[in-house]
Amino acid sequence: MVEIILKKGKEKAALQRHPWVFSGALEKVKGRPEDGDVVKVFAFDHEFLAYGYFNSNSRVAVRLLEWDETQNIDNNWYQNRLKQAIASRQFILNENTNTCRLVFSEADFLPGLIVDQYADFLSLQILSSGIEKVKEQIVDILRTELKPKGIFDKSDATARTHEGLPVENGLLWGENPPEFLEVKENGIIYHINIAEGQKSGFYCDQRDNRSILASYTKGKKVLDCFSYSGGFSLNSLANGAATVTSVDSSSLAVETLKQNVALNKFDINQVTAIQSDVNKQLRAFKESGELFDVIVLDPPKYAPSRSALDRAARAYKDLNRLGMLLLEKGGLLATFSCSGAVDIETFKQIIAWAALDAGKEVQIIKQFCQPEDHPVRISFPEGEYLKGLLLRIL
Numbered sequence: 001m002v003e004i005i006l007k008k009g010k011e012k013a014a015l016q017r018h019p020w021v022f023s024g025a026l027e028k029v030k031g032r033p034e035d036g037d038v039v040k041v042f043a044f045d046h047e048f049l050a051y052g053y054f055n056s057n058s059r060v061a062v063r064l065l066e067w068d069e070t071q072n073i074d075n076n077w078y079q080n081r082l083k084q085a086i087a088s089r090q091f092i093l094n095e096n097t098n099t100c101r102l103v104f105s106e107a108d109f110l111p112g113l114i115v116d117q118y119a120d121f122l123s124l125q126i127l128s129s130g131i132e133k134v135k136e137q138i139v140d141i142l143r144t145e146l147k148p149k150g151i152f153d154k155s156d157a158t159a160r161t162h163e164g165l166p167v168e169n170g171l172l173w174g175e176n177p178p179e180f181l182e183v184k185e186n187g188i189i190y191h192i193n194i195a196e197g198q199k200s201g202f203y204c205d206q207r208d209n210r211s212i213l214a215s216y217t218k219g220k221k222v223l224d225c226f227s228y229s230g231g232f233s234l235n236s237l238a239n240g241a242a243t244v245t246s247v248d249s250s251s252l253a254v255e256t257l258k259q260n261v262a263l264n265k266f267d268i269n270q271v272t273a274i275q276s277d278v279n280k281q282l283r284a285f286k287e288s289g290e291l292f293d294v295i296v297l298d299p300p301k302y303a304p305s306r307s308a309l310d311r312a313a314r315a316y317k318d319l320n321r322l323g324m325l326l327l328e329k330g331g332l333l334a335t336f337s338c339s340g341a342v343d344i345e346t347f348k349q350i351i352a353w354a355a356l357d358a359g360k361e362v363q364i365i366k367q368f369c370q371p372e373d374h375p376v377r378i379s380f381p382e383g384e385y386l387k388g389l390l391l392r393i394l
Contacts, residue, residue, distance in 0.1 A: 002031035002039045002054065004062060011043035014050055014064060017379035019106045021052065021062035035164055036129035038065075038073045053111065053130025057164035063111035063128055078134060079141050081109055086145060089373050093117070096187040099204055101373040107383050108375075112163075113138065116204060119184075120149040121177045123194050127155070129163045139172050150174035152194050158304075169195065180259065186211050188234050189263045191256055197229075205338075205386050206231055206298065208371045213296065213334050213390070214239040220293035223247070223285075223326065225278045230257035232296045232334075237266045245272040245292070247281050282322040295323045296334045298388075303339035312339055313350050320354035324362070327393045336368065336388035344387045351389060366390035 006014070010025035021041060033039055033054040041049045041062055051073055052064040066073060085108040092100045103115035105127070112128020122142055126132050132155075139151055155168040180191035185207055192202045214235035219242050224233040227246035236244050246257055254275045261271050274281060278299070297319055303312030316337060323333050337347050344367070355362040368388030370376075376384040 002029065002033040002037060004029055004039050004041045004052075004054070005046070006041065006043055006049070008044040011047070011049055014041060014043075017064075017067060017377075019052075019064040019109075019111055019377075019380055020060045020382075021064065022059055023061040026061055036133035038130065040069075053128055055129050055163050057129075058162050063106075063130060065109055065111055065130075075137055075141075078110075078137055079145075082138070082141050083145060084108070085110070085115075088375075092371075092373055095184075097185050097207070099183040099185055099202060100207070101204055104374050104383070106380050107377050115142065116202070117146070117148075118177070118181055118192060118194060118202065121175075121181060121194065122146065122148045122151045123154050124151060124172065125154050125157060126165075126168075127157060127159045127163070129165060132163075132165055135172075143173055148174060150177055152177055154194065180256070182263070185231075186235065188238060189260070190229055190231075190234070191259045191263060192229060193252065193256065196252060197256075203228060203231065205370050205374050206336075209334075209336075209368045209388060210235040212366070212368070213294075214241075216332055216390075217241040217294050221245075221291075223292040223295045225282070225296060225323075226298045226300065227257060227273075227296075228253045230260045232298065233257065233271070234260055234264060234266070236294070237261070237270065238264070241270070241294075243270050243272070245274065247274045247276055247278050249275065249277050251275050279319060279322065282319075282326065285326050286322065290326065291328050292326055292331065293328055294332045294334070295327060296336075297323050298334075298336045299338075301339045302337070303341040306341045309341050309346075312342060313346070316342070316347070316350045317354045317357065320351055321358045324355060324358040324360045324391075324393055329393065331393045332365075333362075333391040333393065334368070334388060335391065336386065338386050340382055340385040342387075347387055348389070351391070361394040363392040363394060364389050365392050 005028040007027040035055045039054045048069045050064040051066040052062040085103045112131040114125040116123045151173040153168045153172045177194045210231045217236040218240040222236045222241045222244045224246045227248045233244045233246045254273045302315045370386040
């Protein structure tokens with residue numbers, strides 16, 4: 001096995017079980033590893049640190065996965081890791097919820113692997129060359145352990161380009177999922193499109209937050225921005241919202257939302273679905289003088305890396321400023337960031353700037369986070385990407 005020797009003093013993070021070794025920390029590579037090969041990583045004094053996936057294209061040159069030198073990274077190892085991850089999520093799945101994240105990359109010691117369950121189908125995202133090399137093994141283990149109808153590859157994220165991998169989107173095993181697959185979350189029915197939908201097909205990371213926010217919406221006029229398939233909209237309707245306006249730039253998302261309203265037998269007359277750029281639509285609401293009781297802002301990732309942080313901060317500030325201007329006195333703003341580069345304290349500061357620009361006094365009354373099927377390893381705080389605040393406008 002190829003050996004990687006780190007520069008003197010660069011072993012601290014690996015000793016603390018952080019799974020990333022950056023290219024600048026490498027002193028020597030003994031051998032000629034291919035991208036995705038498992039290598040042994042040593043400190044400068046040749047103390048064993050961990051096994052990991054090597055990649056020559058990425059700033060993260062080695063993604064660590066096992067710190068016990070006596071372990072063999074073989075099919076049994078992958079099987080044990082997958083079984084452990086799957087078993088830890090079984091309490092989430094019940095008659096009211098048949099979708100969740102089964103494997104969450106570094107959090108489950110499988111860097112670059114995401115597995116989501118949608119009813120009888122699995123959706124995979126493979127974001128590292130190491131997992132790509134053992135894709136067939138992974139699929140075979142999942143097929144054996146879970147017996148799904150089909151396993152679909154949604155490895156179309158731009159993050160794959162950092163590992164020198166092409167995007168992939170297609171069936172890996174079994175049946176193709178239907179164009180609109182029916183799933184349940186918190187007792188609400190959704191049609192989702194795995195093949196053409198965003199990310200792996202559905203945003204199950206907001207499951208708990210949808211339910212929490214819905215408890216504040218009874219009898220309220222709700223605006224759901226970046227609504228996608230309607231998670232916050234549908235939960236609000238289920239809890240008795242008076243009206244819901246849902247805005248998304250995707251025609252597929254708007255059409256799916258309308259289907260989901262009908263599936264759950266909600267009154268379509270209570271729902272206004274708008275296909276539009278959210279910022280443009282918020283400005284249109286401001287010009288027309290329209291106000292809301294509850295607004296949800298759940299935008300896409302504005303800061304994919306720390307280098308984009310300044311630009312993202314400006315985008316988050318402007319978005320939230322517009323949202324605050326559209327709320328009645330005492331209204332609630334549920335605002336989120338899924339950018340890992342934006343920590344919660346930075347996000348709070350951005351919100352403070354937005355409130356200042358909007359001329360509003362704001363209270364934080366609740367803090368949102370990602371659910372149990374998106375755990376955060378204590379040695380890998382970067383896994384805590386989803387954060388949110390529930391604000392009251394005074």
